[in-house]
Amino acid sequence: MSLTDTIIIGAGPYGSSLAAHLKAAGVDHQILGEPMGAWRNYMPPGMLLRSEAFASSMHAPRSGFTVEDYCRLKGLPYRPLGMALPLETFVEYGLWFQKNLVGEIQPVDVLALRRVGDQFQLSLSDGRSLAARRVVIALGLKGFAQTPTALQELPPQYASHSELYGNLEWARGKDIAIVGGGQSALGLSALLNELGARAHVLMRESSVVWHERPHGGRNILSRIKGPDAGLGRGWRSLFLSEFPGVFHMLDPRRRKLIMEHTYGASGAWWLHDRVVGKVQISHRTVVRSAAIENDRVVLNVLTDGKEARVSADHVIAATGFKTDMRQHAFLSKDLADAISNQGGMPDLNSHYETRVRGLYVIGPASAHSFGPVMRFVYGTKHASPTVARHLIGSLKAGSRQRAWPVTHAPMPERSGE
């Protein structure tokens, strides 16, 4: 089995951006996963990106590879703010980025990752095995979908999670209940309504928080009061977008508070007119239980304290994600336990390394450590150069750093920061 220095698991924006940096620096690496797989397979055609166009670029090791550069090259319309980038354009941009900056991407799944001595061993879906000194996990939101308990026992033909869409043609002419009050719920409801399904959104919030349409050309005073940032307008957004390294230095309790109380459920400005007055929304509504009756799913809900029944052909839980590394079935149990805190989140140091030396986590699963920007492509701006610098630095430091103490500890822990 040949030994690679670094293997990146996942070929979405995070894995690709890091691979581009490693390729530029001449670091021996391999990248595994379906190129832009999550965006190509699990997002509904016709979807518009929630992030502004200027904040949707994957970070590159050299200039010329932003969404703006791509749109200019292809003669597509581009505005940094207030444009609503189509999913299809973003996917094509991602594939173009990969073609130009990333080496060969192997479209295989990792079925098992384990630590053997001072190496990681990977079993792949095509039957091969690989070994690496360092592994970077860049799997996006995979495995982290949260479904309310009331819906968990429903058979898959009656209930699904918003993480899986995907083409929505199957829903034409059907009654679809959507549980949730955020971008996924509202976005799906608009698309479903437009293709001729009857969508009914059930949300516990008493109203929808709509984002204001951003526009350029603001005067200087307005821009000082509320600067435009990767995560949205305002100084808080600017801090969280540009300084994930400082977020990492905050006390863990403060980080947790920020994660829980910023960027709650909301809808993008471009969804407002496609939803309001067109899609049925029940506010202050929670689902208590669900059952199948006459080939329909019947939800027992509580709206403003009053019980009611909602009947549909299918229910979609657009109820978000919760990072839990133990959900990654390909991780050996000892690795999963070693890298996870009690809640299942990876405990990362300032260069995204887990408690197991040589094992890194980037992307949405690192948000607990580096802030909400890691849930967006914009976070590649910090993650990729930081991890690449660390990997290059430790390579330069020579083999002394890689001679891990395998004899007295089964799982070499990283040293201090």
Ligand SMILES: Cc1cc2nc3c(=O)[nH]c(=O)nc-3n(C[C@H](O)[C@H](O)[C@H](O)COP(=O)(O)OP(=O)(O)OC[C@H]3O[C@@H](n4cnc5c(N)ncnc54)[C@H](O)[C@@H]3O)c2cc1C
């Ligand atoms: C509906 C929806 C809309 C979103 N809209 C936006 C938006 O507008 N702007 C934004 O910035 N973010 C958005 N996001 C968040 C977005 O998912 C992340 O910003 C981004 O995709 C994270 O990139 P990633 O590289 O970490 O993971 P992903 O893009 O999810 O890529 C994961 C990669 O891992 C691969 N993979 C999975 N399992 C395995 C395995 N076992 N072995 C090997 N490879 C594997 C996949 O094939 C894929 O290549 C949205 C998310 C959702 C669900």
